[in-house]
Amino acid sequence: xxxxxxxxxxxxxxxxxxxxxxxxxxxxxxxxxxxxxxxxxxxxxxxxxxxxxxxxxxxxxxxxxxxxxxxxxxxxxxxxxxxxxxxxxxxxxxxxxxxxxxxxxxxxxxxxxxxxxxxxxxxxxxxxxxxxxxxxxxxxxxxxxxxxxxxxxxxxxxxxxxxxxxxxxxxxxxxxxxxxxxxxxxxxxxxxxxxxxxxxxxxxxxxxxxxxxxxxxxxxxxxxxxxxxxxxxxxxxxxxxxxxxxxxxxxxxxxxxxxxxxxxxxxxxxxxxxxxxxx
Numbered sequence: 001x002x003x004x005x006x007x008x009x010x011x012x013x014x015x016x017x018x019x020x021x022x023x024x025x026x027x028x029x030x031x032x033x034x035x036x037x038x039x040x041x042x043x044x045x046x047x048x049x050x051x052x053x054x055x056x057x058x059x060x061x062x063x064x065x066x067x068x069x070x071x072x073x074x075x076x077x078x079x080x081x082x083x084x085x086x087x088x089x090x091x092x093x094x095x096x097x098x099x100x101x102x103x104x105x106x107x108x109x110x111x112x113x114x115x116x117x118x119x120x121x122x123x124x125x126x127x128x129x130x131x132x133x134x135x136x137x138x139x140x141x142x143x144x145x146x147x148x149x150x151x152x153x154x155x156x157x158x159x160x161x162x163x164x165x166x167x168x169x170x171x172x173x174x175x176x177x178x179x180x181x182x183x184x185x186x187x188x189x190x191x192x193x194x195x196x197x198x199x200x201x202x203x204x205x206x207x208x209x210x211x212x213x214x215x216x217x218x219x220x221x222x223x224x225x226x227x228x229x230x231x232x233x234x235x236x237x238x239x240x241x242x243x244x245x246x247x248x249x250x251x252x253x254x255x256x257x258x259x260x261x262x263x264x265x266x267x268x269x270x271x272x273x274x275x276x277x278x279x
Contacts, residue, residue, distance in 0.1 A: 018071075018143075019070045019071065019073070020070060020071060020143055020147075021066075021067035021070050021071070021144065021147075023147060023151070025063070025066075025067060026067065026144065026147045026148060026151065027151050028063075029060065029063050029064060029067065030129060030132065030148055030151060032056075032060060032063075033060060033132065034125075034128055036053065036056050036057070036060070037090075037094055037097070038118050040115060040118045040119040041119075057087065057090075060087075061083055061087055064083050064086065065079055065080070065083050067144065068082060068083065068141065068144075071141070071142055071143065071144065081139075082136070082139045082141060085135070085139060086135050086136065086139075089135050093131045093132065093135070096131060096168055097124075097127070097128055097131060098114075099168050099169045100124065100127050100168070100169060100170050100171070101114050101117045101118050101124055102114055102169070103169035103170065103171045103189065103191075104117045104121055104123060104124060104171050104172075104173070105117050107171050107173070107191055108171075108173060121175075122155070122156035122157070122158060122175050122176075123156070123158065123171070123172030123173065123174075123175040125152060125155065125156055126152045126153075126156045126158035126160055126172060126175060126178075127160075127166075127170055127172065128152075129148055129149060129151065129152035129160075130149065130152070130160040130162060130164070130166065131166075132148060133145040133146075133148040133149045133162035134162050134163075134164075134166075136148070136162070137162040137163050145162035145163075146162065148162065149161065149162045156175055156176075157175060157176040157177060157178075158172060158175045158176070158177075158178045159178065159179045159180065160178075160180040161180060161181055161182040161184070163182040163183065164180045164181065164182060164183070164184040164185070164186065164213075165184070165185045165186065166180075166184075166186045166190075167186055167187045167188035167189075167190070167218070168188045168189075169188055169189045169190075170186065170190055171190070171191040171192070172191075172192050172193075173191065173192070173193050173194070174193060174194040174224075175194055176194050176195070177194055177195040177196075177225075178192055178194065178195065178196050178197075179196070179197045179198065179199060180192075180198050180213075181198055181199050181200055181212065181213035182212070182213065183200075183210075183211045183212050183213045183231060184198045184213040184214060184215075184216070185213075185214075185215040185216065186198075186215075186216045187216060187217045187218035187219075187220070187237065188218045188219070189218055189219045190216055190218070190219070190220050190221075190222075191220075191221045191222070192222050193222065193223050193224040193226075193243075194224050194225075195224045195225035195226075196222050196223075196224065196225070196226050196227075196228075197226075197227045197228070197229075198213055198214050198216065198228050199213060199227065199228075199229050200212035200213055200229060200230065200231070201229045201230040201231075201248060210231060211231035212230070212231045213229075213230075213231060214228045214229065214230060214231070214233040214234065214235065214247075215233070215234045215235070216228075216235045217234065217235060217236055217237035217239075217253070218237045218238070219237050219238045220235050220236075220237065220238070220239050220240070220241070221239075221240045221241070222235075222241040223240075223241060223242050223243040223245075224243045224244075225243055225244050226241045226242065226243060226244065226245045226246075226247070227245070227246050227247070228241070228245075228247045228248075229246075229247070229248050230248050230249075232249070232250065233247060233248060233249055233250055234250040234251075235247075235250070235251055235255075236250070236251055236252045236253030236254065236255060237253045237254075238253055238254045239251055239252075239253060239254060239255040239256070239257070240255070240256045240257070241257050242256070242257060242258030242259055243258075243259070244259045244261075245257050245258065245259045246259075
C-alpha cells in the first residue's frame with residue numbers, strides 16, 4: 001500500500017510547479033529587519049557606524065531578492081522594482097511603528113515605557129509584521145505576505161491579513177484572538193482589545209474581489225470579543241463598541257454600542273436550593 005501511495009505522492013510532487021522561499025528564510029528576514037530597526041531585539045552585536053547599518057540593509061536587500069527570485073524566476077526587473085520600493089518605504093514604516101508604540105504606551109496604564117512596548121508586547125510585533133507584509137501585498141507579491149503574517153499569527157495569536165488598510169497610532173491590547181480580515185479598513189487612533197473579530201458575513205469564494213470586511217473610522221475603541229461583520233458595516237469615528245457586541249450594520253459617529261446581559265447575583269447562604277452543575 002505504501003508503495004502505491006509513494007508513486008502517487010511522487011507524481012503529485014512533480015506536478016507542483018511553485019517554488020516558495022523556505023519559511024525559515026522568511027522568518028529570518030523579518031527578525032533581522034526588526035533587529036536592525038529596534039535595538040531592543042538585538043543580541044550581542046551592535047552597530048557603531050551608519051555605514052554598518054547601510055551594509056546590513058544591503059544584506060537584507062540581497063536576501064529579499066533571493067526569496068523573490070524563487071517565486072518570480074523570469075522577472076528580474078520586477079524583482080528589482082519590488083525590492084527598491086520596499087526599502088524606500090522602510091523610513092515610513094519605522095515612523096509609523098514609533099507612533100504605534102507610543103499609542104500602546106499611552107493607552108495602557110500597565111505599560112512602563114515605549115521600550116517595554118517594543119520589547120515585550122505581542123500587539124507591537126503583530127503590527128510590525130503587518131506593516132512589512134502590507135508593502136508586499138500592495139506590490140502583488142504572491143504568498144510571501146501571508147507567510148509573514150502567519151508567522152506573526154503563530155507567535156502572537158493575532159491574525160491581521162496583509163491586505164487590510166490600517167492607519168496610524170494603531171493599538172492592539174493583549175491581542176490574543178484578534179482577527180482583521182483582508183478588506184478591513186481601519187483609520188487612525190483605533191484601539192482593539194483581545195478577541196475582536198473584524199470579519200466577513202459570507203465566505204463565498206465568488207466574493208473574493210468584493211469588500212467583505214468592515215470599515216472602522218478614526219478614534220474608535222472596540223472592546224474584547226466584539227464581532228463586526230460585513231463590508232457594508234461602517235463604525236463611525238469616535239465610537240465605542242462594548243465587549244461581546246455582535247454587529248452587522250453601521251453605527252454613526254460618537255456612538256456607544258453595548259451588550260446588556262441578564263446577570264443575576266445572589267448569596268448562596270440564604271437559600272437551601274441545591275446547586276447542580278452538569279459538565
